[in-house]
Amino acid sequence: MQPIFHHPDGLYCPQAGAFIDPLVPVKRALLTHAHADHLRPGSDAYWCAAPAEALVRRRAGPDATIHPVPYGKAIPIGRLTVSWHPAGHMLGSAQIRVEHRDAVWVVSGDYKRAADPTCAPFETVPCDVFVSEATFGLPIFRWPDPEAVVDEIIAWWRAGAAEGRPSALFAYAYGKSQRILGHLARRALPGPIWLHGAVQGGVDAYRAAGVALADTAGLVVDAEPADLKRALVLAPVSAGGSPWMKRLKRAQTGFASGWMRIRGNRRRKGYDRGFLLSDHADWPALLRTIEESGARRIRFWPGHGEALGDLLRERGRDAGPLERWPGRDPLTPSPPDRPSEVA
């Protein structure tokens, strides 16, 4: 039996009695990274790549049982041998490699191939079966050089500062915001950087992990209006349109995301500017990574990669959605089939 299945609440590994990135509390949770759509609190125990530990603890809670595993170190979990390998998505993000009998499976988690000064770069892990994300799995997504995008952000910020207007840049609070600060470190900047409260936690965790980030002046709620006139303000998307925005008088707004590749998204979201900065693989990177994995079978993370799978199949590859777990629901509390017992 294959070692990884699609299950509505995560990827199910029957031989380990574990879930990869479960969306509900389970006995054993193997994490690719610490984003909220991959990590929910309440599981009995978590395994993650070592650099992700602090971020995982923030979300899973101070009392959670967390087993950090150094990149590349193989450990047994149930009847599987499991290791974590850099995915380049954010600090501590990983591909999970699972060895079962003679077969090697790799679950990519979210990944990117573009430069990111705040995390270890993606490593190719040879495998038999590659389960890939494909958030941007259409032949219209290609990212420009991130340094050029950072140039654009700085130029936009400089123009705002010259008019005495704050520049509010919206981005995911964990990962993307810190990546932007990482790119801005060692650059000449037009003014101070202030943060929304939701961004601070991630900044602290990255700094604690020794990642070099641009200096930040503090939280916007503690700033005087005059402090913000030349400032770049980093905030999560949810802050846009909230009462918090009232502190940023006359602000120009921008949004950093791969979705900004599409003009309709730039316009509909109502930001002044869209900056094309993504932590996911673009189309060329997906094709390249699938090729380099050497996998005989390509599977896609549930809900991803329908078009890419069809295209690969047209080209004669064994590709498609990850198989659904055919057995009894391992989450139904009816012993003796609970995952804990299987292991």
Added chain:
Amino acid sequence: MKRFARLYARLDATRSTRAKVAAMADWFAKAPPADAAWAVYLLAGRRLKRTVAPSAYARWAAASVGVPEWLLSTSHATVGDTAETVALMIDTARPTPTDADGVADRPLAAWITEHLRPLAKADDEQKRAALSGWWAALPADQLFLLGKVLTGALRVGVSRKLVVRALARCAEARDAPVDEAVILHRLTGDWSPSAAFFESLLAPPEDGTRPPSQPYPYFLATPVDDAGPEGLGPRAEWQAEWKWDGIRGQLIRRGGEAWLWSRGEELVTPRFPAVVEAAAGLPDGTVLDGELLAWRDGAPLPFAELQRRLNRKRVGKTLLAEVPVAFMAYDVMERGGEDIRARPLEERRAALDAIVESLGHPRLMASPILDGDTWQALAEARESARDRRVEGLMLKRRGSPYRAGRPRGDWWKWKLDPLTVDAVLIYAQPGSGRRATLLTDYTFGVWRGDTLVPFAKAYSGLSDAEITELDRWLRSHTREKFGPVRAVDPEQVFEIAFEGIRRSTRHKSGVAVRFPRMVRWRRDKPAAEADTLAAVEALIEG
């Protein structure tokens, strides 16, 4: 094209009208006048004669980068725009353009006149060859503009009004100010972009002869709000007329010739021979503003009848006889060759009555002025509008000049309340352009027995927050997908408003409605209590 792409990027990167006007004025001032003329042409929403059908353009592009057609359409469904899909697809397949011939440096005017326009006459092979060369040479932003210009109109969220304002700003910067209304007039009607034309746009007002066919910009009315017209002051200050349900038109008689323009500034002269025949009796130097109506036995025919004639380039004898048309004039812009738009309404109206009376032609009438000396009396007259096949009332301030555009204050339209039906949302599909990632195009059904019959499609009327919420609901309540169309659980009820309804053999429900839109999300109403087809049919007049 490179320079024009920079202007486009500036316009696209801001939501402030002030910044847009400044960007255009700046560009017009620095660009060679021929390029500026073409930029005005494109930004004001005019389009070139279509060189390539959007579907062929996309297919050829996909083939050139080895993307199969089904993947092209999947991509298109995410992007929502053909030119943009192609630009992104080529930019993804071919990161760095190779532009040995300096294609990107060609000025806008040269691009259009020397390369794009001649392509219209080429055969498909030649078109494909030319396009392949450009696709290889241009970066993504210019690829997008190229596609837009070739396959349709360029829309950047600048209205003609803003273009006019930017031009006025240019004239001011040259210390030779020209009124915005004058520039708007110069941009009306038939003109072709050239350096000389651009200079004539900015020429001093007294200067410059205009072509005899040139219409004036229309005065457009503002809707009266829900509170009614009492806020407009005493009834005696207002002239009331029916709001005719036809096509706005401008009838020009100059130099022994006649021209008929539609509201969209399209010359429709050959389609309405009876009106042109009537115009032949008008004194030279006359311009009338009015409404084209399908008209028989002293009353208008339904709008749908008029539409039958509008849809044809040439109108055959049978149709001419079946749908006779008249011009209902309501204003005079030019009399005896003199522009009289600044004269007060009463004076223009007296001139109109004199012109129409001395003409004495049954196909050219003056829109009657309504009596009823209180707002209450007018409100009662408005109640009869649907029976008279008019859209409601027009209120025009006595003493007011004929203005250009839609300035508030002097002309109001007091439309009939729409018809409404409570219907159930049964199908949804993504919109286009900025709504491509959301399900925003909905089909609504009404009950016939225990099935829901599709009866209207609607796209507008919800707030952005409602659209987002509904989108989420629809995605998790999809029963079946047919390409981009989703059949959804028939649970959500909406109040649909529309202007008119008629029988139709082309619709499953047997009825067709005009301008349907959503006015309310009836969260309070279960689907079972939505209206029935019988109730909808009962709204059909006659």
